[in-house]
Amino acid sequence: MMDDAASRDFVSLEHVSRRFSTGTPWTDRLLTRFGRTPPPRTVYAVSDVSLTIKRGEALGLVGESGCGKSTLGRILCGILPPSEGQATIAGEPVVVDGHKVSRRVQMVFQNPFASLNPRLTIGDAIAEGPLAHGLVTPAQARDYVQGWIERVGLPADVVQRYPHQFSGGQRQRVAIARALAMQPDVLVCDEPVASLDVSIQAQILNLFLQLREELNLTVLFISHDLGVVRHICDRVAVMYLGRIVEEADTAAIYNAPAHPYTRALLDSIPRLEPDGSEAQFKAIAGELPSPLRPPPGCAFHERCPLAFDICNTQVPELTVIDPSHDRRVACHALRDK
C-alpha cells in the first residue's frame, strides 16, 4: 500500500489553465497601431484550477454548460494539453511535450454514437489499445476482449459486430469496456449518461459503481445532473466560469452548500413537494457571463446575493473554511465571517 500522502494526491491538477486563442490577425495589429484596443480573442476555459483526488475516490465535477468542466476533464485525460500547470497521476505527468504519455487515465465520453469508430468492429475497437501498448499478445487478445465484454454486461457474440448495430446503452457499455481494457487507474467520465434514456441511465450508473468497486478505480465524474453526482461521488467540486468555487464531501455539499452559487445551483433543481403542492424551484438570476469578457473580481458577483464591494475587484481564492468536511470555498463573503 502507498503511504497516506501519496494516496491523497493520487490524481493531482496543479494550477492548470487552458487558453483558447485564435492568434492575432492583421486587422487587430492595425487597430493597435491606431491606438484602439482590439476585441479580446483569448478565452480562458479553465483558469488556475488546483485539484487532487485520493486513490479510489470518485470526484464529481458539476457546473453549468460552458463552465469548463469538460475542458478540465480533457486536460486530466491528456486530450488537451494545459496552457499552464500540469496534471499528474501518482506523481507522473500525463502529458509530456504536448503528447499524452500515460495510459493510466482513460475517458468515457458523453455521446456513445460519436465516440466509437463506425468502421471498427467492437472486438477490434476494444483490442486496439491493449495490443498497441503490449498489454496483451495477439494470441491472447480474443479471450481478453471477451472477458471485458462479459464484464460490462454485453452478450458474448457482439465481438464481430459494428457500433451502428447497437443501442445507446449498449454502445456506452462498449465505450466503457474499451476504456477499461487499457487497465487504467483513473477514469474520466464526461457526462456518460446524459445522452441516454432515464431507464438506461440507472443500468449504466450501476455498472460504473460495480466496476469502480471491483477495479479500485479513481473517478472524475463530470455531470450537470446533480442527482446523478450525489449517487455516484464521494466528493463534489463546483465549477463556475473556469474556476472551482466550492469543493467538499458530497453530503456536506448537498446538505449545507456554502458558496452562494452552489446554493443557487441546488435550489434550481426542480423538486416535487411531498404534500403534493406545486413543484417549486428557483432559477438562478441572470446568465453565465461570456468567458471572452469575464467580469472583474469574482466571476459570480453579478448574480450573487451576498456580493459587496471587494467582490467587484478581487478574485477570491479557494480556501479551506471547514476542515471537518474538507471544504474549500472561493468567496469573499464567507471568508470574512
Added chain:
Amino acid sequence: MAQEQLRRFWQEFSENKIAVVALFVVLALVFLAIAAPFITPQNPYDLSSLVLSDSRRPPGFVGSKGFTHWLGTDAQGRDLFSAILYGLKISLEIGLSAGAIAFCLGATLGAGSAFLGGRTEAIAMRIVDLQLSFPAILLALVLSAVMGQGKVQLIIALAAAQYAYFARTAHGAAIAERSKEYVEAARSTPLSSWRVLFRHILPNCLPPLIVVATVQVANAIALEATLSFLGLGLPPTEPSLGALIANGFQYMLSGRYWISIFPGIALIVLIIAVNIVGDQIRDQLNPGLRR
C-alpha cells in the same frame, strides 16, 4: 455486415439501368484490353509484323497476311482493331495507376494536413489550391515535356496533376472527422498519430474519395489521350488511343476517316461508361443527393 451492405449497394445500383449497362461496358472493355494478345490477329507493337503495303486500307480490307482488317489499317499498316485493343490496355493501365497513385498521395496529404493542423495544414492546402487554380493539363504538359516520353513518366505526370483533387476532398472530409469523439478517444488511449490517421480518420473519409476516384480515373484516361494527341505521351511505336487519333488526324480530310474515328469512338465509350458508373456511385454514397 460488409456483405449485406454490398448486397444492398448492388440492389440500389441495379435500379439504374443505364448505370448497369455502363458497368457492363466498362467490364467488357477491361476484359478486351486484358485479353488483347489472345484475340487480336496482329501485335501492333511488333514492327516486323506490319506490312507497309497494307497501310491506310479501308475497313473490311483483306490484308496480305490473310486476315480481314475489320476496322481498316493506319499509316503504318497496323490493324486498327488490334491497335485499339492494345491502346485501350495502355490507356486503362495509365489511367488506373495514375488514379491510384494520386489517390494515395492526395488522401494522405489532405487527411494528414487536416490531422496535423496549424502551419503544415495552411502551407500544404495553399499549394493544393494554387495547383487547382490552373488546369491540370498544363501541369501534366510541362511535367511530361520535362521528363520525356514513356509510360512511367506519363503516370508520374498525371498523378502529380491530379493528386490535388484527392487532397482537397480528403482534407474536407478529415476536418469533419478529426473533431469527432472517436478520434479524441483514439488519441487519449494513447495511440500513435500514424495509427489515428490511417486506422481511424482515413477510413471514415473514404466515401467521398471513392467518388472522386471514379471521376479522376476517367479524367486521367482523357488527359493521357490529350497528351498523346499533342505528341507528348507515349512513343509512336506503342500508340495509345490518343496517339492513334493523332496519327489518323492528318488523313481525316483525305477521306480516310477510320484511322481517327474508331479509336475516338473507343475512347469516348470508355470515358462515358466510367463516368456514368462514377456518377451512380456518387449518388449512392452521398445521401444528400438522393431523391
